[in-house]
Amino acid sequence: MTHSCTEHGHYCHICHEEALIAERKQFVKERVEMWMWNNDIFEIYDETRDLDDEEKEELLQAAADVVTDEASKNQLSNLAFHFGVMIIIPEGAKT
DSSP: OOOOOTTTSSOOHHHHHHHHHHHHHHHHHHHHHHHHHHOOHHHHHHHHTTSOHHHHHHHHHHHHHHOOSHHHHHHHHHHHHHHTOOOOOOTTOOO
């Protein structure tokens, strides 16, 4: 992928990295929104089991940050434990 920075007028590594980060954040946001609509821990497991640990952690943390019910937070916490990744359950949630 080539990137032309309008500020620098040529390929800019910094702007390219920022674009990749923005794309990744958008992907995570859309995936978590889809999960929250279905709210099925088995679907989340199926979609994350083959990802690397960093991707699992990122997606599960994003989901934990938006779920509001205790049962969903517990399920996400248990799934993270099963995968061997760490997520932080937001304050006020009991696990």
